[in-house]
Amino acid sequence: MRYARCARDEREFFAIVEDQDVVEIDGAPWEGPTTSAGARHPLASITLLPPVMPRTFYAAGFNYKAHNRHHEELGYDPVKVGTHPEVGYRAQSALVGHGCAIVKPVDVEGRFETEAEVVAVIGRTLRHATRDEAKAAVFGWTIGNDVSAREWQHADRTFWRSKNADTFKPMGPWIETDVDPLQSTTTVRRNGVVDASFATGDMIFDPYDFLVEMTKYITVHPGDVLWMGADGNTPMAVGDVIDIEISGIGTLTNTVAGEVAGETERTQR
Template identity: 55%
Template sequence: MRWIRFHDDGAVRTAILEGSTVRPVRGDMFSDYEIEDRCLDLADVRLDVPVFPRTFYAAGFNYQAHAASAGLASPDRPAPKEANIGYRATNALIAHEEPIIVPPDATDKVNYEGEIVVVIGRKAKNLDRDNALSAVFGYTIGNDVSERTWQKTDSTFWRAKNTDTFKPMGPWIETDVVLDDLETVVRLNGEEQIRFATNDMIFGIVDYLVRMTRYLTLYPGDVVWMGTEGTSPNLLDGDVVEIEISGIGTLRNPVVRQAG
């Protein structure tokens, strides 16, 4: 089943997506809802992010080649030994097709990171390996846009990864997914840049959820971005980034570089 959120007469509404048919619901995708009578066409609606998270979690280096490349791992900063989660900020979220706006003082080193996003469906603490995935509602796609100079020089990732518009997420949530079957493909201006097995992570989704919930409570709508593989060329004004995950969909966003 696919869930979207869309702009409807000044409000943001939730709907089930069946093929290209949008069926708005009343209520909450995580608990009780009623399907309305009306139907819309996907081509006629403007999507919002498919969920607005209460807490926005993100794994760091979680694929071998990404951790080893681009100077991200080094003797001072080795690849992780444990599934330690990090955070991103909701101000930076934008929907499918909305522009990534790069501030005028950013350096050229602005990169994409194509990621699978876990959407939490229920309140959960102390999950174990057997029941961890029962806390998952579904999956969507994220682009963890990063300004690498700020990422290295600032004491936190606040502006490197959380500048407004740096977190495209969508287009929708897919609830029926076989993780081991998924493949992530990133395209820049239509040209394939990388293709990798989405679930081939250093620490898997179960590893993260078990470790996180030993210390913290997850809530419906929380999202966990699972990290990316490989490296990205520097994004230029007018570029279009597409992140496709087979069985989920394609997240597409143009890049706009603000004049100085």
């Protein structure tokens, strides 16, 4: 099943995606059984929002070996990959949906890049989880673009603006429940041309490794998201169209726009 978070006529609602339509449901999809009895709208008539606004926004970093080699080849300090997964955090304020512009701030210089990530959407409260409990607690999967401004990433003490500026976290287009993304392929296209392609499951620690480790100390809640890290970086320039396709989930598409000083618009909902 595919679930989207939608905006239409100033209203926001969750919906089941059926072919070229969406069908409204009550509440959030992970809160209980859903039926197709709600109002039906053409997919083309609604705006796709980030499929969930998480309470806590978790992100794995440095979770693909090839990505880490690339990082070192560029002359950065080797990444400390420990013997257990260590999660990080991103900002809710940076989330935008499928179709929204990624706005490049006027003062970003140097490498401005896409990182294509599969995202686990949590459906159950989880603490001290076993691997089986962690598997059962993932409601479904979506796609994230961990947009990164590399000069800021390496110059600043934190990732506050390098990875968390407005519009730097596109997520969508929807949540797919019937897929095993560890068997999927992630493909990044820049203006229709494939720039990167890798096995989505080629992670150092998989989502269940993370959830087992995280929940030793942290309660994970329904609606939380866990971004799984990326293999490869795709450069982006103003005017580009970036597609991230993960087989079995869908394609997250965003354009890259330049910020116009004094005219920053808000696109988030």
